[in-house]
Amino acid sequence: MSQVEPWVVLSFCSIIFFIGFTGLLIRRNILVVLMCIELMLNAVNLTFVTYAKLLQNLGGQVAVFFIITVAAAETAVGLGLVVAMFRTLRSVDTDQIQLLRE
Amino acid sequence: MEALKTIRPELLTLAPDQLRALSPYLFVFAGTLLAILFSAARVVKSRWPAFLIFIVSSIIGTVAALVLLREPPTLLFNGMMSSDAYANSFCVIFLVSAIVTAASSLKYLDNEELQQPEYYVLILFSALGMMLMASALDLIVMFIAFELMSLAVYMLVGFRRNDRRSNEAAMKYFILGSAASAVLLYGVALLYGATGSTSIRGIFAYLQAASGQGVTPVFAIGAWFAVLGFLFKIAVVPFHMWMPDVYEGAPVPVTGFMTTGLKAAAFAAFLRVFIATGYGSGVSAVIQNHIHDILWVSAVLTMVIGNVIALTQTNLKRMLAYSSIAHSGYILVGMIAGPLSEQGYAPVFMYLTAYAVMNLGAFVILTSLAARNDGGLNLHDFSGLSRRHPWLAFSLAIFMFSLAGIPPTAGFSAKYVLFYSAIQANEIPLVVISVLCSLISVYYYLRVLVYMYMRDTPDEVPVRRRVSVWSAAAIAAMVILTLQIGVLPARIVAAAKKAVTSL
Numbered sequence: 173m174s175q176v177e178p179w180v181v182l183s184f185c186s187i188i189f190f191i192g193f194t195g196l197l198i199r200r201n202i203l204v205v206l207m208c209i210e211l212m213l214n215a216v217n218l219t220f221v222t223y224a225k226l227l228q229n230l231g232g233q234v235a236v237f238f239i240i241t242v243a244a245a246e247t248a249v250g251l252g253l254v255v256a257m258f259r260t261l262r263s264v265d266t267d268q269i270q271l272l273r274e
Numbered sequence: 275m276e277a278l279k280t281i282r283p284e285l286l287t288l289a290p291d292q293l294r295a296l297s298p299y300l301f302v303f304a305g306t307l308l309a310i311l312f313s314a315a316r317v318v319k320s321r322w323p324a325f326l327i328f329i330v331s332s333i334i335g336t337v338a339a340l341v342l343l344r345e346p347p348t349l350l351f352n353g354m355m356s357s358d359a360y361a362n363s364f365c366v367i368f369l370v371s372a373i374v375t376a377a378s379s380l381k382y383l384d385n386e387e388l389q390q391p392e393y394y395v396l397i398l399f400s401a402l403g404m405m406l407m408a409s410a411l412d413l414i415v416m417f418i419a420f421e422l423m424s425l426a427v428y429m430l431v432g433f434r435r436n437d438r439r440s441n442e443a444a445m446k447y448f449i450l451g452s453a454a455s456a457v458l459l460y461g462v463a464l465l466y467g468a469t470g471s472t473s474i475r476g477i478f479a480y481l482q483a484a485s486g487q488g489v490t491p492v493f494a495i496g497a498w499f500a501v502l503g504f505l506f507k508i509a510v511v512p513f514h515m516w517m518p519d520v521y522e523g524a525p526v527p528v529t530g531f532m533t534t535g536l537k538a539a540a541f542a543a544f545l546r547v548f549i550a551t552g553y554g555s556g557v558s559a560v561i562q563n564h565i566h567d568i569l570w571v572s573a574v575l576t577m578v579i580g581n582v583i584a585l586t587q588t589n590l591k592r593m594l595a596y597s598s599i600a601h602s603g604y605i606l607v608g609m610i611a612g613p614l615s616e617q618g619y620a621p622v623f624m625y626l627t628a629y630a631v632m633n634l635g636a637f638v639i640l641t642s643l644a645a646r647n648d649g650g651l652n653l654h655d656f657s658g659l660s661r662r663h664p665w666l667a668f669s670l671a672i673f674m675f676s677l678a679g680i681p682p683t684a685g686f687s688a689k690y691v692l693f694y695s696a697i698q699a700n701e702i703p704l705v706v707i708s709v710l711c712s713l714i715s716v717y718y719y720l721r722v723l724v725y726m727y728m729r730d731t732p733d734e735v736p737v738r739r740r741v742s743v744w745s746a747a748a749i750a751a752m753v754i755l756t757l758q759i760g761v762l763p764a765r766i767v768a769a770a771k772k773a774v775t776s777l
Contacts, residue, residue, distance in 0.1 A: 182467075189460055196453050205449055212456035216463050223467035231472055232463075235414045239459065242421045246452055249425050253432055253448050257441040266449075 181222045189215035202257075202264045206250050213243045288350075295348035295357035298338040298365050299405060305331020306398045313391030321380070324391030328376050328398055332369045335405075339365040347776050353473060354412040358776035361409035363623065363769060364542045367630050368408070368535050372401040374748045375531040378638040381742035382527055386646065388434060396433075397531065400426035404539035413462040413472045413500075416543050417455070420507075423539060424451050427532060431524040437647060443523020450506070450516045458503025464496030474550040481550075489561065497551045497561065501568075504544040508537065510606060511575035514599050518583075521595035526644050526651075529591060530637025533598045534630040541605060541626055545619060548609065549777060569610050570704065576603030577711040585718050590640060590651045593718060594633070597677065600715060601629050607701070607708055608692045614699035619777065620770040621692040627766060628688035628759055632676040635752030639670045642741045642749075656722060658731030666741065667726045669753050676756050678719040679712050684759035691767065 192211035199205055217236045224232030258264055288296070305327050312323040339362040347358035376394055383389040403423025410416035428451065432444025466472050468490050469480035481489070489497075502513075509517040521529045553565045580600030587593035608622040643659075643666070644651055660667040676683035689712065696705045741749075759766050 189456075192456070193453070196449070202445065202449070209449070209452045209456060212453070213459065216456065216459045219460065219463040220466065223463065226467070227470045229470055231470075232466055235463075235466070235472060238414055238418055242418060245425060246421065246455075249428055250448055250452070253428065253441070253444050256432055256435050257445050260436065260438045260441050266445075 178222055178226050182219065185215045185219040185222065188212075188218070200266050202254055202266060205266065206247065206254070209250075210243060210247065213239060292348055292350050295342060295345075295350060298335040298342065298362070298369075299402065299409075301331050301335040301338055302369070302398060302402050302405065305335070306395060306402060309391065309395045309398060313395055321383070321389050321391055321394075324394045325376065325380060328394040329373060332373050332376075332398065332401065336366055336369040336373075339363075339369070343772075349411075353475065354415050355406070355409050356411050356776075357409060360542075360773045360776045361405070363773040364408035364538065365405045367538050367627060368401050368404040371531060371535040371538075371630055371634055372397050374634050374638060374752070375527050375535075377744035377748045378530070378641045379525075379527040380744050382525070382641045382644065385644075386434065386525070388525070390433075393430070393433060396426040396430050399423075400430070400531075401535065404535055404542075407539045408542040410543065411474050411546070413465070413474065413477075413547070416547070417459055417462065420455060420458075420543065423536070424455070427528075427536060430528045430531070431520060433525055433528065434647075439523040440525070441523075443520045446516055446523075447520040454503050454506035454513075457499055457506070461496045461499025461501075461503060464492050464499060466496075468493035468496055474546055477550045494561065497565075500547055501551065501565065504540065504547065505572065507540045508544060508602050509599055510572045510602055511579050511599070512572065514576070514580075517599060518592055518595040521598070522589075522592050526591060526637060526641045526648055529595070530634055530641065533594065533637070534634050537598065537602065538626045538630055541622065545609065545622065546777070553613065566610060569606055573603050573606035573610060573704065574707055576600065576606060577708060578603075581711045581714045581718075585714065587718070588653050590653065590656070590722065591648065594636060594640075597715065597718070598633070600711065601625075601633075601677075603711070604689065604692060604708060605629075607696050607704055610704065611692075611696040611699035611701055614701075615695035616698060617691070617695045617771065619774040620767065621688070621695045623770040623773050624763075624766055625688040625692050627770070628676070628684035628756075631752055631755045631759065632673045632684055635749055635756060636670060636673040636677070638745055638748050638752065639666055639673070642666065642739060642745045653722065653725050654729075654732060656725045657729035659726040661731060663741075666749070669749050670726065671723050672753055672756055674719040674722050676760065678716045680716070682757065682760040684756045687760055687763035687766075691763070 189212050192208045192215060195208035195211070196205055199208065217239055220232040220235050224230065254264055309324045309327040312327065342357060342362045343359055347356055349356050376397055379393065383393060400423045403419045403426065406419035407416055407423065410419055428444055428448045431447050432440050434440035462472060465477055469477045471477060471480065506513040521532065524532065551561060551565065553562060577600055580596050580603055584593050584596035584600060587596060605622055605625055608619070608625060612619040612622060640651055672683060676685035679685040679689040693705050693708060696708070
């Protein structure tokens with residue numbers, strides 16, 4: 173069975189990361205923005221795992237667990253904020269965030 | 275894989291001295307859990323249990339940190355955390371700013387009808403995150419501490435749930451803050467790939483071993499991402515756009531907490547990572563020059579833009595937000611000069627302390643004067659304040675003098691030490707620009723004094739608010755500290771030197 177070269181996986185990770193980053197900058201729906209943040213964090217996870225395999229070092233694998241936990245907490249808080257915002261704004265569009273734009 | 279086969283018992287238990295070194299964290303953590311229990315169970319339908327638990331646990335935590343300052347540094351959890359003078363001094367700053375914030379919020383939350391015990395729990399959680407940030411020696415631990423702090427603060431910013439501004443500020447802060455965390459974390463992942471370690475000392479050891487042949491591109495990109503993430507968190511100029519909006523939308527005491535505690539915590543962690551990237555150690559001239567140039571440019575931009583925009587603000591809260599950006603610029607000057615001068619990073623620590631004291635004081639006064647929904651903080655609302663609230667006006671005048679850097683206040687001695695170290699590091703143009711920027715800042719800080727002392731009270735006299743005992747005590751303490759650091763700076767200079775020697 174042929175193995176995937178590490179650099180392929182690593183470039184794949186960086187592509188996913190920048191897709192997430194671009195999405196964060198150009199998408200207007202907050203739920204999609206939350207997904208983009210998730211995408212960036214998962215690209216980081218994949219990078220950690222790849223390097224852990226490459227370096228034969230467990231540290232990277234352990235880091236992934238912590239990052240998953242933090243990402244879950246972040247999503248919980250983020251969705252809470254989305255609900256609070258929807259109550260006052262009646263919208264989940266970042267275009268509607270304009271009171272503070274001066 | 276070797277580490278798994280041999281379980282070393284000393285990694286699984288805590289020796290008595292390690293437990294002692296952990297005591298500030300344990301006290302604060304216990305306080306957090308107790309306060310959360312009381313606010314969830316609502317045994318007593320009042321704010322007092324959470325507030326009192328908050329005050330008691332953070333005071334005990336502060337005392338424990340002060341006691342630990344006299345003791346030698348202890349490595350904890352297999353070198354992932356260190357309880358040294360650096361961490362403990364920062365713990366004192368964070369806990370004091372948390373106590374002052376809570377004390378000033380008590381009456382404010384009553385006025386705003388926001389009195390929820392969760393408020394104190396969240397402040398305590400973010401203080402715990404800050405303490406862990408200052409003591410983390412591992413980038414993953416630092417990231418978790420960062421998120422512990424940030425997640426609590428996102429909620430605090432959006433604490434006025436029915437107010438649109440507060441919600442928008444929280445959302446904006448949340449999105450940009452998590453994006454910055456993700457960028458920082460990607461940098462950590464690349465650093466791990468390049469060096470095989472996430473620990474700050476491991477990365478530094480790799481750098482020293484690699485000195486001479488230069489660093490790999492992966493290391494350079496990783497260091498870049500990590501530094502960019504931090505620059506975003508401390509809101510220096512190309513990445514500052516979120517900051518004034520968030521500061522304006524957050525409740526006033528939370529803004530005060532963010533400008534002092536949060537900023538000090540971000541700088542505390544940044545300094546540790548910054549040293550790990552090899553700046554100032556002479557291991558890699560390329561990294562040294564690149565980081566120097568980028569910090570130089572962003573320090574200048576931060577000082578100029580922060581001060582110039584603050585000039586045009588008529589709302590005091592927004593003005594202090596922009597001035598907070600400008601102060602980040604001064605601290606960056608200290609970081610650039612740090613390794614090249616004889617005091618090292620001591621001026622940075624001293625500036626953070628002085629800034630925390632004077633800015634907290636100013637925000638406690640704003641908190642006591644704020645009308646509903648954080649109104650009544652425009653400059654003309656301060657007209658004739660010296661007649662209505664002579665003591666508040668006097669204290670605010672001292673804080674404004676201090677922020678502008680006029681002797682004999684904390685701001686002056688901190689700026690003096692900072693600029694002196696920059697001159698030693700031969701950064702003359704940088705010092706000239708910083709001094710010119712502080713000259714600009716004198717105008718907008720002293721304009722507040724003109725309104726307070728030389729204008730008449732407006733016709734529609736604002737309601738004279740009573741200042742609570744807690745706020746009065748907090749203001750008095752901050753005034754005394756501001757003057758003490760300003761008149762007798764030797765003690766704080768010594769404390770700062772001691773703090774940074776353990777870096």
